[in-house]
Every structure is written in C-alpha cells, then in structure tokens.
Amino acid sequence: MPSKETAVVIVAAGRGSRAGDGLPKQWRDLAGRPILARTVAAFAGFRRIVVVLHPDDMADGLRLFQGSVTLVAGGPTRCASVRNALEALDPETISRVLIHDGARPLISAAVIGRVLEALDTHPAAAPALPIADALWSGTDGRVTGLTPRDGLYRAQTPQGFHLTPILTAHHAFAGDAKDDVEIALAAGLDVAIVEGEEENIKITWPDDFARAERIAKGRMDIRTGNGFDVHAFTAGDHVMLCGVKVPHEKALLGHSDADVGMHALTDAIYGALAEGDIGRHFPPSEPEWKGAESHIFLTHAIGLARQKGFDLSNADVTLICERPKIGPHAFDMVMELARIMGVDATRVSVKATTSERLGFTGREEGIAAMATVTLVKA
C-alpha cells in the first residue's frame, strides 16, 4: 500500500450573503488576487487539495486552478459541502484531512503546522483563540446578564481529523453543524485545541475585506534586482537581442547565443531572488549550454521566481550600442520577452541608448545591456 498522506478540503460553496453586494466573497479580489486563490496557495505544499464550489462556480474554478486541485460540487450547507468532499477522498491513500474555510485566506504555515502536529497524538485538532472581551447577554439594547468567559474559545480552521473517524462521524450526524469539531464531538472524538491567530480571520462582513487587505499588504514581499552584461562583436550577419534576430554586419560572441539583453534580464531576476546569476545555474564550463538559446535561461529564472511565489511586476531593459538601431525592433522585443515570461506586455520595457561614441560601445566593439526587475509576492 502507498504511504498515506494528508489531504486538504477547502470549502468555498457558500454565497457570502453577509458580505454585502457583489461577487460571492471567495471570488473577490484581495490585494491583487482572488481570495480563494490565496487560500488554496496557503496549502501549496499539499499534493491532494479538494476545493468545494457552488455548482454555478465550477467553470470559474476550472479556469482559476487549471486542474491543479480536485473540484467537488458543494451542498446547501457548509456541513453538506464538507461531506461531499470527504466522500471524494480515498481512505486507502489518505489518512488525515484538514478542513478549511475558503473565506480564511490569511491562514499561516505556523497554524497549519500546529494542527498537523496535534494530529500525531489526537484523532482531531483545531485552532482557536481565547476570548478577551467580556460576554454579555442583551435585550432591547440593554445588558441583561454576563456569561463567564473562562474556558470559552473562538473556533478557527483548518480543523484536522483522521479521515475514517470524521467520515463516519459525518455519516452518523443528523442535521446541521456550525463546524466539523461539533460533528467530531457528537461522535465522541477527542479534539485537541491548538493556538490560532488573530490574523486568521474569516471574511464574513463588508468591513472584513479592508481589514484582510491591510493584513495581506503588510505581508507583501517586494524584491528588486538588476543585471548587467556585455558581449563583444565578432564576424557575422545578425545579432540576437531580447529574443529577436536583428540583421547586422557583425555578430555577438558568446558561449550561448550571446543575447546580451536577455542575459541582463535573467540576471536581474536571479538577483531579486538572491539566487546568484546565469553562470551559477548554467555554467559556461558545461558544453551542454554552448550555443544555447537564451530563452532557456530566462524561462528558468522566471520559473524559479514563480516557484518561490513571486510574480513579475515589471521589467525594464536598456541596450547600449551605436548600432544596430534598436527602435524599429523594440516592440517585437517587448512582445517576445513578455511571451517567454508569461506576463502582459505592459509590464515589459525595452529601450536603447548610445554612449555618445565613447568607450567600447562607442567604438562599436560590443553591446552592453542593463536590466531592472521588480518581483512581488502578495
């Protein structure tokens, strides 16, 4: 039997009726990304993720996740939605499950880790926070009594369970429940409480969007990198610049295709990631890279950025040469760089300058290029 693993169920089939007008809350934007995309990204280390969607949202889910998660149709209540997802998991291969609200996009790795750790010694575990405020009862705008708050907690998700017991508990439970812990308790399961986080808010009311946006922006990671490269001219009839073949009475000399612009851009991305330079990832001592097309390097650098959770905010490349004239080719260069990096062309700039006939570029001995990029992890 293959070793068993932990699956993640993200429930997102609700309509967000308390969140005000507009799209259901999980589809709304939070600091540049849909809330549900953020929630799913927080569980990126897990191989088996089931996202429960309203039947009307399935096409949007397919578009957003492109097959990277399993989509399951939800039911009329949260409880029914969870059950549909649990039934889609195979207990032969999955031993544990984390059940999380799609509306809690700010879940941290620390809270997930605490729930997982508690599952080593308990059949169920969930994060919660003690209540800090006094608890009143009230009628007609008047306080009518006080409830002792000792031993009371605010429940959060992800709530974690051993799969077979929670599936059995769901099948045995009649009616609706506030959460899966309620269902586990009804089945007599021992549920451990682990420390939750204030920032793990469930977006519920209209004001919660602005609060979540402030938290998300506070966590934003913005990186800048620069790159610089030079290649000398040699005999030939064209140069490769930013992925475009430009006719010229000379060629550029290099171990690869000597695309000086693309090399500067690639190094700028590695620089922003603190990942060294092209030479570290593609050593010139390796014959494999002799004559290599430079899009291989750029594709690797941008892939590494995405793997670390960064998107390209913008890239600006400057080519320094007297000739060939870059202006007539700049549009094609922008389009090609944008295509390789999988970003909108409005985020890419290619421009050129001469060095007023001074220095090696002025004497037309070679071409220099510099690039600056900004990467954002939101």
Ligand SMILES: Nc1ccn([C@@H]2O[C@H](COP(=O)(O)OP(=O)(O)OP(=O)(O)O)[C@@H](O)[C@H]2O)c(=O)n1
């Ligand atoms: N039939 C339902 C109802 C809720 N949920 C999900 O359960 C989580 C917690 O529920 P809640 O915050 O109440 O979401 P909504 O039901 O969408 O909100 P509201 O009650 O305001 O309509 C949400 O991620 C929601 O999408 C679900 O998957 N299926």
Ligand SMILES: C[C@](O)(CO)[C@H](O)COP(=O)(O)O
């Ligand atoms: C599951 C939950 O988020 C735990 O706090 C909560 O019970 C959901 O409640 P809701 O009324 O369905 O939003």
